[in-house]
Amino acid sequence: MTLIDILVLLLLLLLVAGVIGAINHALWHRARGSVVLAIAVGLVGGLLGAALATPLGLPRIVTLPVGSLHLPLGWALFGAVVSVVLVRMETRRRA
Numbered sequence: 001m002t003l004i005d006i007l008v009l010l011l012l013l014l015l016v017a018g019v020i021g022a023i024n025h026a027l028w029h030r031a032r033g034s035v036v037l038a039i040a041v042g043l044v045g046g047l048l049g050a051a052l053a054t055p056l057g058l059p060r061i062v063t064l065p066v067g068s069l070h071l072p073l074g075w076a077l078f079g080a081v082v083s084v085v086l087v088r089m090e091t092r093r094r095a
Helices: 003-027 035-056 073-094
Strands: 063-066 069-072
Touching: 003 035, 003 063, 003 069, 003 073, 035 069, 035 073, 063 073, 069 073
Parallel strands: none
Antiparallel strands: 063 069
């Protein structure tokens, strides 16, 4: 892979993370939040979803082929929702 291929792949991954984060914001009816926050939630969700699904041997729900990767969008969205639930539980406990 060339440097251009790697940069394009990275931009596509950030775009997918942003879309997952935006969908998560819409599910929680959150009007506030930045694009950076949506991308961060999408990235954390993707990592958390894959970390939960892979060891359990769960099938990939919806995948997006990006280069040689197959991004598990369903588990990324699930992981984003779980991460928001965990953050909300922690902030309510502190309040």
